Amino acid sequence: MLEEPILQVRNLRKQFGTGCMECAEVETRKLEKNFCKNCGTVYACQDISFDLYPGEILGIVGESGSGKSTMMQCLYFDNEVSSGEAFINTPELVSNNVFELSAQKKRSIRNHVYGMVYQNPVHGLKMNFSSVGNIAEKLIAAGNRNVGQMEATSKKLLENVHIPLHRMKEEPRNFSGGMQQRVQIAKALSNNPPILFLDEVTTGLDLSVQANVLDLIKVIQRDLGISMIVVSHDLAVIRMLADRTIVLLNGKIIEEGLTDQVLEDPQHEYTQQLVYSLL
Amino acid sequence: MAMLEIVDFGKRFTIHHLGKTMPAIQNINLSLEAGEFIGIVGKSGSGKSTILKSIYRTYLPDEGKIMYDSERFGETDLAQISERQMLYLRKYEIGYVSQFLSVMPRTTCRQLVTNALLEMGESEAVALKEAEKALAHFELDPKLWxxxxxxxxxxxxxxxxxxxxxxxxxxxxxxxxxxASLDQQSKIKVREIIEKLKKQGTTLVGIFHDIEFMDGLCDKVYDMQTRQLTITKEVVIHES
Known part of the structure; x- marks a missing residue:
């Protein structure tokens, strides 16, 4: 099958700290989990490589501190990588390592190619803007200038995520967690991004709202064909959403495969532990 | 080639916390032609499901080959095929039914069947119509839809x-x-749909708890105990 990935990530590394003689060499370093006891450097992401294909949902699982969120922040340029490459397969960006682009170009990728939904809506929304204003902000960043058109688009997006239109002028800080999360998803979708990052988007939501958000994500995949990376520590969420899954431990990929295969025939010791812990 | 040909197939499970590797099945050889229905029989724990799950790649195969004659990819070893290709085959060519239902929460019965078709790229109208036809065929009360x-x-x-x-x-x-847990009435319904699928040329591999159900339905039976594949008319099924 001649199919090109939409996003290729190669040897993504992120460390917090300068490193020392003891931990500088990848092959010989001895870490306590991902932490160098000698100098206190944290190796949050260690040589993470994967491909994301058009229209697929890729699940990332792992315990707290395994590097899931750091990886997402690096991909979305919230955090600078220590080293590594990422290639986006669009005509304008092909064969450019996007980590090495100028700040201006990175901003343009965020505005036109990427969408991000954070675990905490505070990071993705301006809580003192109206909901419709939040979406307009993203639309303006993506180059829209027609006010009427922007309002129509915002309304449609909010409707799609089931926010009642009579509340669209309201600030998200007045909303419940689930509603805030749905406004954030509407905002992330507003620039029609081919790639969407979802970081623990259902964590902390009650089951009923979680069902809503999961359904919304599936519909987005089916109707818009958007490629998504879904980070979650909840295996049930990953099982429902992801076609393929990567398991992270201490900043490294320890296992990857079809989601049902990873859950029913886990190969790595840690993945087995994780699956045995499933309720 | 045959539609499906399993050659010297084996599967082991490594259980890390016990420090053990357990062979689940070994030396499986069987093949079936397009449109055939093969039944697998054997005691529980003999590895019947392991064969099916390995074909579907829910289990990672360890030894041997699972050759499948794909419409899209031609002759393909399912034990070696890429994950993306397997996802394609699951979507368009290979189906799997277990006795457990695991579906999106708070999605209606009607929508679930419709979604299965929408994911294949069917139009909304066709998907809905086909879904309702399927639900009606299985005599799911329209009140439940x-x-x-x-x-x-x-x-x-x-x-x-x-x-x-x-x-x-x-x-x-x-x-x-x-x-496994159906009453006689429902079993008859399932039997009818299997007969219909057979007529349409679907190739089937099935594990059935009751041997009578398979009687007259399967073309071949594979016995896990003897490792023998027999044509049903002359089959002697081991009591277990």
Whole structure:
């Protein structure tokens, strides 16, 4: 099958700290989990490589501190990588390592190619803007200038995520967690991004709202064909959403495969532990 | 080539916390032609499901080959094929039905079957029509169509499960004890749909708990105990 990935990530590394003689060499370093006891450097992401294909949902699982969120922040340029490459397969960006682009170009990728939904809506929304204003902000960043058109688009997006239109002028800080999360998803979708990052988007939501958000994500995949990376520590969420899954431990990929295969025939010791812990 | 040919197939499980590797099945050889229905029999724990799950790649195969004659990719070893290719085959060519239903929460029965078709790229109108036809065929009460499967009885869940898999008209359908907890009435329904699928040329591999159900339905039976493949007319099934 001649199919090109939409996003290729190669040897993504992120460390917090300068490193020392003891931990500088990848092959010989001895870490306590991902932490160098000698100098206190944290190796949050260690040589993470994967491909994301058009229209697929890729699940990332792992315990707290395994590097899931750091990886997402690096991909979305919230955090600078220590080293590594990422290639986006669009005509304008092909064969450019996007980590090495100028700040201006990175901003343009965020505005036109990427969408991000954070675990905490505070990071993705301006809580003192109206909901419709939040979406307009993203639309303006993506180059829209027609006010009427922007309002129509915002309304449609909010409707799609089931926010009642009579509340669209309201600030998200007045909303419940689930509603805030749905406004954030509407905002992330507003620039029609081919790639969407979802970081623990259902964590902390009650089951009923979680069902809503999961359904919304599936519909987005089916109707818009958007490629998504879904980070979650909840295996049930990953099982429902992801076609393929990567398991992270201490900043490294320890296992990857079809989601049902990873859950029913886990190969790595840690993945087995994780699956045995499933309720 | 045959539609499916399993050659010297084996599967082991490594259980890290016990420090052990357990062989589940070894030396499996069987083949079936397009349109055939093969039944697998054997004691529980003999590895019947392991074969099906390995074909579907829910289990990672360890030894041997699982050659499948794909419409899209031609002759393919399912034990070696890429994950993306396997996802394609699951979507368009190979179906799997188990006795358990695992579906999106708070999605109606009607929507679930419709979604199965929408994911294949069917139009909304066609998908809905085909879905309703399938639900009606399995005699799921129309009153249930807009309710959520969590509250369904075992039999209703199972019939929904089979409806979701068969509505996609897979070329190869794997049936993992789909009649395990069904009453006689529902079993007859399942039998009818299997006969219909056979007539349409679907190739089937099935595990059935009761041997009578397979009687007259399977073309071949594979016995896990003797490792023998027999044509049903001359089959002597080991009592277990």
């Amino acid at each position: 807009d309710s959520y499967p969590n509250t369904f009885s075992g039999g209703e869940k199972l019939r929904l499960n089979i409806a979701m898999a068969t509505v996609k008209k897979p070329r190869l359908l794997l049936l993992d004890e789909p009649t």
